[in-house]
Amino acid sequence: MNAIASPGVAGSTALAAEGLVKHFNGITATDNVSLTLPRGARHALIGPNGAGKTTLINLLTGVLKPSAGRILLAGEDVTTASAQQRVQRGLARTFQINQLYAELTPLETLVMAIMQRRGNLMRWWQPVTRQREACDEAVALLERLGLGSVMAERTSTLAYGKRRLLEVALALACQPQVLLLDEPAAGVPHGERDEILETISELPRDVTLVLIEHDMEMVFRFAERISVLVSGALAMEGTPEEVAASPLVREVYLGGAHATATAAHARKGA
Amino acid sequence: MSAVSETGLASRAAAHASLVAARRLRPAEIAFWLMPIAGYFLFPDRLALLSEIAILGLFALSLDILLGFAGIVSLGHAAFFGLGAYTAGILGKYGWTEPLSGLAIAALVAGAVGFITSFLVLRGNDLTRLMVTLGVSLMLAEAANRLGWLTGGADGLTGVMIGPVFGVFEFDIFGVTAYWYAVGVLFVLFCLARYLASSVFGLTLRGIKGNSLRMAAIGAPVNLNLVTAYTIGAAYAGVAGGLLAQTTQFASLDVLEFQRSAEVLLVLLIGGSGYLYGGLIGAVLFKLMHDLLSDLTPQYWQFWLGILLVVLVLSSREGVRGLYLRVAARFARSRHPGRKGGAA
Amino acid sequence: MLTVLFDGVAYGMLLFILSCGLSVTLGMMNFVNLAHGAFAMIGGYATAQLMNEAGVPFLACLPVAFLIAAVLGLVLERTLYVRLYRKSHLDQVLFSIGLAFVAMSTMDYFFGAQQRLITLPDFLRGQFEVFGARIGVYRLFLIILCGLITIALQLFVSRTRIGSQLRAAVDDARVAGGLGINVSRIFAGTFAFGSGLAGLGGALGLDLLGVDPVFPIKYMIYFLIVVTVGGTRSMVGPFIAALIIGVADVAGKYYVPQVGAFVIYTVMVVILMIRPEGLMGRRATR
Ligand SMILES: Nc1ncnc2c1ncn2[C@@H]1O[C@H](COP(=O)(O)OP(=O)(O)OP(=O)(O)O)[C@@H](O)[C@H]1O
Numbered sequence A: 001m002n003a004i005a006s007p008g009v010a011g012s013t014a015l016a017a018e019g020l021v022k023h024f025n026g027i028t029a030t031d032n033v034s035l036t037l038p039r040g041a042r043h044a045l046i047g048p049n050g051a052g053k054t055t056l057i058n059l060l061t062g063v064l065k066p067s068a069g070r071i072l073l074a075g076e077d078v079t080t081a082s083a084q085q086r087v088q089r090g091l092a093r094t095f096q097i098n099q100l101y102a103e104l105t106p107l108e109t110l111v112m113a114i115m116q117r118r119g120n121l122m123r124w125w126q127p128v129t130r131q132r133e134a135c136d137e138a139v140a141l142l143e144r145l146g147l148g149s150v151m152a153e154r155t156s157t158l159a160y161g162k163r164r165l166l167e168v169a170l171a172l173a174c175q176p177q178v179l180l181l182d183e184p185a186a187g188v189p190h191g192e193r194d195e196i197l198e199t200i201s202e203l204p205r206d207v208t209l210v211l212i213e214h215d216m217e218m219v220f221r222f223a224e225r226i227s228v229l230v231s232g233a234l235a236m237e238g239t240p241e242e243v244a245a246s247p248l249v250r251e252v253y254l255g256g257a258h259a260t261a262t263a264a265h266a267r268k269g270a
Numbered sequence B: 001m002s003a004v005s006e007t008g009l010a011s012r013a014a015a016h017a018s019l020v021a022a023r024r025l026r027p028a029e030i031a032f033w034l035m036p037i038a039g040y041f042l043f044p045d046r047l048a049l050l051s052e053i054a055i056l057g058l059f060a061l062s063l064d065i066l067l068g069f070a071g072i073v074s075l076g077h078a079a080f081f082g083l084g085a086y087t088a089g090i091l092g093k094y095g096w097t098e099p100l101s102g103l104a105i106a107a108l109v110a111g112a113v114g115f116i117t118s119f120l121v122l123r124g125n126d127l128t129r130l131m132v133t134l135g136v137s138l139m140l141a142e143a144a145n146r147l148g149w150l151t152g153g154a155d156g157l158t159g160v161m162i163g164p165v166f167g168v169f170e171f172d173i174f175g176v177t178a179y180w181y182a183v184g185v186l187f188v189l190f191c192l193a194r195y196l197a198s199s200v201f202g203l204t205l206r207g208i209k210g211n212s213l214r215m216a217a218i219g220a221p222v223n224l225n226l227v228t229a230y231t232i233g234a235a236y237a238g239v240a241g242g243l244l245a246q247t248t249q250f251a252s253l254d255v256l257e258f259q260r261s262a263e264v265l266l267v268l269l270i271g272g273s274g275y276l277y278g279g280l281i282g283a284v285l286f287k288l289m290h291d292l293l294s295d296l297t298p299q300y301w302q303f304w305l306g307i308l309l310v311v312l313v314l315s316s317r318e319g320v321r322g323l324y325l326r327v328a329a330r331f332a333r334s335r336h337p338g339r340k341g342g343a344a
Numbered sequence C: 001m002l003t004v005l006f007d008g009v010a011y012g013m014l015l016f017i018l019s020c021g022l023s024v025t026l027g028m029m030n031f032v033n034l035a036h037g038a039f040a041m042i043g044g045y046a047t048a049q050l051m052n053e054a055g056v057p058f059l060a061c062l063p064v065a066f067l068i069a070a071v072l073g074l075v076l077e078r079t080l081y082v083r084l085y086r087k088s089h090l091d092q093v094l095f096s097i098g099l100a101f102v103a104m105s106t107m108d109y110f111f112g113a114q115q116r117l118i119t120l121p122d123f124l125r126g127q128f129e130v131f132g133a134r135i136g137v138y139r140l141f142l143i144i145l146c147g148l149i150t151i152a153l154q155l156f157v158s159r160t161r162i163g164s165q166l167r168a169a170v171d172d173a174r175v176a177g178g179l180g181i182n183v184s185r186i187f188a189g190t191f192a193f194g195s196g197l198a199g200l201g202g203a204l205g206l207d208l209l210g211v212d213p214v215f216p217i218k219y220m221i222y223f224l225i226v227v228t229v230g231g232t233r234s235m236v237g238p239f240i241a242a243l244i245i246g247v248a249d250v251a252g253k254y255y256v257p258q259v260g261a262f263v264i265y266t267v268m269v270v271i272l273m274i275r276p277e278g279l280m281g282r283r284a285t286r
């Protein structure tokens, strides 16, 4: 579909941050963070509550303007681009706290998102019912996420777990090249967590993924590299084994020897 | 994209059917639109009032496009109503007497001003929007007051001449032509609004009203949609104002007054916003109430208006639609005692 | 020139007294009270009635105007306004417009549509000349009185416990409640005091503005401009805004009468565009 990176640049950097800083009256929520994500990365972002993970996502996606630093999307500087422009260039996200449309059905929500992506001005004035292709695409996506049975119900009446899945589906409807997932499984019961993780893992290999997650088992199953944020700054970055072995990370975050074992176990299982 | 399973096909069809069901023409709608015809035969001597209802309904519909669909609050919607009224009136006064083109120009002028001022209301929260819309409408009212040579100032714009509709139907002293003209324009514009509401654009507006943060995060041009909605709403209001000036052959400063902006909000409050019919139902009830109460105490209509506003807001702003939904929910519950009542 | 400046300052001071209650309800309690002018109108009518019908001296009327408006504000706050603190701004606007309409038609019913005026006592009338500027005695009185009230207000808000309690109550009602601060009592007191000041302003403004049943709507925009332009974070912003608007309005009407109130509306819209938080407001972190 949207071939944003030409074949020549394949394997190059999908998303990069250089020296990002964000101050909120007095506190520094993001402290000189630099990050490079190659195409197809499976990257996890971890850190204690209030470390600035969500803020970093907000900066990358354009919800917040950085106090300093640059953001490069597929090699292009998007620091001043609007959130909308970044989505059109293939950067999508999910929200830690559901940001859905209470009055719309999941089907309507996705058709709407798909029509935004297509941005066809002629079709803008046509009835929603005429958008067969978008409707079919929405149904396919909904079924993939196990939302087929509730697609015509008002979002506000859905169970929390279903809404969480819709949150992911909505980001996927943008067909992103880079997808930032802010605790997609937060508050979801265990059985359904796997469903979400599986859906994410099944995404095409060239889609770049960033996952914020507190559940270490999930992080180690998913990630090929991990960045650790502490009080806004990058404390370390490395492979899951390196991160699990790091005394620093264990001290500020993992707080136990079993993490190493979990990591090794998860790797072997994968 | 080759082999589609049978269940896949079935669910696609079901999905499509659910979208279609959401915009199907309901019997109640047909019944609603028979009312103007019934009104004509039942109250042939109250056609002026019925025309006013149609015009107020169109004005409230225009506000509904802003408030009910795009979620833009306005405390100065009379600005566009007044612009349309003065445009159509001035055209008629200076020789452009063809009514439909006069209305079209009124819509264009109001829409153009709406387009320009829409950029002012994009920024800021509800409070800023309320203040800015109020400020813009007061500026226009002051301008109309100052430009007495054009608008007639405090004396009003007199000498408005309007030619026959379609070159055939002269405006008569019984207000028959005026009535059908107003109702016809209302009907056509309502159908257009209904069509727009069911379009991708309409869905996008509902999305923006529901969650504009997420709308930006799925790459929607939020501001472009808001500007479009504001412009359309302004143009609709302009047509309503134009209709008033043409059917009464008069326009005065009160078309731009703050009271009119407040009144149309109340109309929408009575009828309920966001489903297109609210403005029309509200207009019927409002005008009937006005008629009744100002017969009782002609001078103190404003008092009842105020009481109504206070009561409606205190009763959590549901209007007649909320009332209807609650009664319907209770009715459904009593018929199916086993089921829990749906969220009304 | 100096005369215009002087008159403008007097007018601005009056505007500040009239609108500072609104600035508190809007800025600190986050409530849009478009009926604020109604309290000023009540104060104005009370004074006009007392002076013209009962022969009460002007200065004695001022505290009465304050009290009547304050008590009315207190009653309405406890019975009606209190239900709307948590509602949307649109709801608050509609509600308070309704209240203003009721007040306006009630005054119309009892006192008729014509404007009420008063005759000031002798010692407040007349004017004298200083450095070529004609100084009206009453305007000088206005400046001094309003200036004193303003200083008292500022001291009150910044020095006393009630001032800081109000700020705590507004910043976080739950925490303030936990600290043993009676939030609803503070809100009611503040509202009543703001309404009282408006009533006092209505009385003080009788000589300049008169009072009639459309007073609340006629001057609503001025109050709103003062508050929106001045921002709502402190007393200083609205005070400066009121002075600027007072001077601008008097000067505008004096030098370019054909433009009228246009200037003021434009100023408001432009400022709202540039600084949606108001001139002195904190910049939104975004
Ligand atoms: N809009 C804002 N205004 C002021 N401070 C903010 C804002 N957003 C975040 N913060 C502060 O920035 C810091 C980082 O918050 P952030 O939400 O990014 O943390 P997080 O790592 O996502 O935490 P969690 O794991 O709880 O989601 C916190 O101290 C928070 O209070």
Ligand SMILES: [Mg+2]
Residues within 6 Å of the ligand: A053, A054, A055, A096, A182
């Ligand atoms: Mg977070």
